Amino acid sequence: xxxxxxxxxxxxxxxxxxxxxxxxxxxxxxxxxxxxxxxxxxxxxxxxxxxxxxxxxxxxxxxxxxxxxxxxxxxxxxxxxxxxxxxxxxxxxxxxxxxxxxxxxxxxxxxxxxxxxxxxxxxxxxxxxxxxxxxxxxxxxxxxxxxxxxxxxxxxxxxxxxxxxxxxxxxxxxxxxxxxxxxxxxxxxxxxxxxxxxxxxxxxxxxxxxxxxxxxxxxxxxxxxxxxxxxxxxxxxxxxxxxxxxxxxxxxxxxxxxxxxxxxxxxxxxxxxxxxxxxxxxxxxxx
Amino acid sequence: xxxxxxxxxxxxxxxxxxxxxxxxxxxxxxxxxxxxxxxxxxxxxxxxxxxxxxxxxxxxxxxxxxxxxxxxxxxxxxxxxxxxxxxxxxxxxxxxxxxxxxxxxxxxxxxxxxxxxxxxxxxxxxxxxxxxxxxxxxxxxxxxxxxxxxxxxxxxxxxxxxxxxxxxxxxxxxxxxxxxxxxxxxxxxxxxxxxxxxxxxxxxxxxxxxxxxxxxxxxxxxxxxxxxxxxxxxxxxxxxxxxxxxxxxxxxxxxxxxxxxxxxxxxxxxxxxxxxxxxxxxxxxxx
DNA sequence: CTGAAACGGGAATTTAAATTCCATTGAAAC
DNA sequence: GTTTCAATGGAATTTAAATTCCCGTTTCAG
Numbered sequence: 001x002x003x004x005x006x007x008x009x010x011x012x013x014x015x016x017x018x019x020x021x022x023x024x025x026x027x028x029x030x031x032x033x034x035x036x037x038x039x040x041x042x043x044x045x046x047x048x049x050x051x052x053x054x055x056x057x058x059x060x061x062x063x064x065x066x067x068x069x070x071x072x073x074x075x076x077x078x079x080x081x082x083x084x085x086x087x088x089x090x091x092x093x094x095x096x097x098x099x100x101x102x103x104x105x106x107x108x109x110x111x112x113x114x115x116x117x118x119x120x121x122x123x124x125x126x127x128x129x130x131x132x133x134x135x136x137x138x139x140x141x142x143x144x145x146x147x148x149x150x151x152x153x154x155x156x157x158x159x160x161x162x163x164x165x166x167x168x169x170x171x172x173x174x175x176x177x178x179x180x181x182x183x184x185x186x187x188x189x190x191x192x193x194x195x196x197x198x199x200x201x202x203x204x205x206x207x208x209x210x211x212x213x214x215x216x217x218x219x220x221x222x223x224x225x226x227x228x229x230x231x232x233x234x235x236x237x238x239x240x241x242x243x244x245x246x247x248x249x250x251x252x253x254x255x256x257x258x259x260x261x262x263x264x265x266x267x268x269x270x271x272x273x274x275x276x277x278x279x280x281x282x283x284x285x286x287x
Numbered sequence: 288x289x290x291x292x293x294x295x296x297x298x299x300x301x302x303x304x305x306x307x308x309x310x311x312x313x314x315x316x317x318x319x320x321x322x323x324x325x326x327x328x329x330x331x332x333x334x335x336x337x338x339x340x341x342x343x344x345x346x347x348x349x350x351x352x353x354x355x356x357x358x359x360x361x362x363x364x365x366x367x368x369x370x371x372x373x374x375x376x377x378x379x380x381x382x383x384x385x386x387x388x389x390x391x392x393x394x395x396x397x398x399x400x401x402x403x404x405x406x407x408x409x410x411x412x413x414x415x416x417x418x419x420x421x422x423x424x425x426x427x428x429x430x431x432x433x434x435x436x437x438x439x440x441x442x443x444x445x446x447x448x449x450x451x452x453x454x455x456x457x458x459x460x461x462x463x464x465x466x467x468x469x470x471x472x473x474x475x476x477x478x479x480x481x482x483x484x485x486x487x488x489x490x491x492x493x494x495x496x497x498x499x500x501x502x503x504x505x506x507x508x509x510x511x512x513x514x515x516x517x518x519x520x521x522x523x524x525x526x527x528x529x530x531x532x533x534x535x536x537x538x539x540x541x542x543x544x545x546x547x548x549x550x551x552x553x554x555x556x557x558x559x560x561x562x563x564x565x566x567x568x569x570x571x572x573x574x
Numbered sequence: 575c576t577g578a579a580a581c582g583g584g585a586a587t588t589t590a591a592a593t594t595c596c597a598t599t600g601a602a603a604c
Numbered sequence: 605g606t607t608t609c610a611a612t613g614g615a616a617t618t619t620a621a622a623t624t625c626c627c628g629t630t631t632c633a634g
Contacts, residue, residue, distance in 0.1 A: 034525065048620090058582090062583085075622075123420055165456040165459075166452065266452075335590090336593090337591070337592085347614095349613085576634085578633085579630105579633100586625075587625085588621105588623070591618105591620075595615090595616075
């Protein structure tokens with residue numbers, strides 16, 4: 001990978017590989033340009049140098065410097081490569097994927113082609129899961145949850161097994177936002193003991209999906225009994241923690257060949273953290 | 288009669304219909320040009336007027352006459368229509384919300400409005416991130432990664448901070464699939480020590496996103512030096528672990544008001560586990 | 575703190591592309 | 605056969621884009 005030379009560049013992939021191999025040696029601004037070029041092949045191919053420069057917030061001359069730093073005569077030469085790549089992507093106008101799902105059902109889609117049919121269906125399922133959040137994660141519910149987090153003395157986060165990554169994420173983000181948060185991670189089998197201190201001034205975020213962990217449910221029980229606020233992240237109304245929660249969110253009901261989607265819940269967790277972040281920003285401005 | 292007017296032309300289809308309605312009134316040579324334009328939208332969009340004229344065997348000036356006969360200012364105006372149409376046909380165009388994200392960054396999209404626009408844009412960004420996997424997570428790459436996992440004596444998973452949830456998820460799933468896996472979690476600051484035993488018969492899955500953790504990068508370095516296979520999960524080609532990886536996947540380039548999407552990488556991690564699961568299932572049947 | 579080297583902004587210049595203009599051709603009318 | 609006029613080729617001009625160059629600014633070494 002080190003001995004990449006300009007000569008062998010014919011297509012966009014080749015260019016990108018070459019650019020990556022040279023990236024470290026570029027100046028700060030040229031890196032900025034490099035990132036844009038890597039991320040926006042369509043703009044790079046079609047816009048004028050001045051337009052591209054405008055989007056990156058850089059002088060047009062810097063684009064030429066960028067091209068020359070990589071050994072090209074000018075930026076136009078790079079654009080030629082990207083235009084060529086653009087045309088190659090065109091003939092198969094496979095932009096809408098609904099007809100690909102149809103094909104998959106009929107078995108007409110070529111399994112040996114570049115992409116994996118199971119993966120594609122799985123991607124669709126994840127997109128569905130995320131889209132479902134638009135209806136479920138309403139502003140009112142998010143604000144309610146944010147309110148519980150803000151006025152809590154301590155926030156506890158609990159999730160086991162499949163839900164543990166989500167719990168970790170919430171813990172990490174809230175720590176970054178200066179929320180006094182504790183992760184009930186059950187290290188050393190001490191989950192019940194860790195939960196003993198939960199009181200009426202605290203908030204517990206409970207993440208649980210089938211098969212619902214008994215330990216997690218019993219923590220939710222204890223928290224509700226002790227008068228703590230409970231925020232539930234789970235999959236459906238019949239989940240055991242719904243009736244224990246002051247506010248709950250439903251996500252990732254979907255399952256594809258035995259694999260439950262997880263992106264919806266991650267996205268939900270992030271949405272909650274963004275709502276929290278924005279709230280704190282606004283509160284800070286008013287102070 | 289010709290109720291078609293130039294004003295309503297916005298896309299290629301509209302232009303073509305308009306051109307058809309005016310076709311009969313054109314001179315012999317202008318008809319020749321019209322046919323070419325109807326048949327070669329790609330050339331019409333991308334070539335210079337001189338190149339197109341050359342292909343039709345006509346003078347460039349005739350192209351301008353053609354455009355003006357139809358009521359346009361010049362041929363460039365027609366090219367603009369065709370370029371716009373071209374972009375829409377490109378795969379991934381419909382899923383591209385980057386311009387909305389840009390607006391949000393500039394603050395031109397009203398953050399304080401009734402509906403939580405940040406969350407909607409964030410959901411869009413996540414969908415975008417997941418869609419991008421279709422192109423990047425090819426069957427070949429997934430199978431290569433699965434191969435490294437299958438033939439490894441031990442598999443190590445490493446990821447810090449934001450990437451830790453992904454690492455945890457991979458660890459959890461591989462343990463369930465009976466892969467001899469170890470999570471390098473850095474408990475007690477012992478990350479370097481945990482990585483000491485990595486050898487040529489092992490495989491390391493490295494998850495890292497900006498700001499790339501120095502510790503994680505140095506583990507990837509050491510692993511590559513010691514001859515272990517490295518599977519990289521990161522955000523872009525210029526990530527420090529790309530050149531250290533035997534196979535790498537790119538996801539979650541997007542960032543919305545300071546929050547990086549994470550659903551793409553979770554989905555990718557799941558895709559990898561599904562590929563692994565399916566592979567083991569098939570292998571089991573043959574045994 | 576000082577000086578050298580690299581970097582980057584922006585005007586000036588060059589180059590290329592688009593458009594206009596004019597002379598010529600060719601076809602139709604008388 | 606001559607006249608007329610739209611159609612066309614091709615040079616000339618204008619316009620726009622790409623590239624160069626100069627100079628102020630930053631960065632880093634000593």
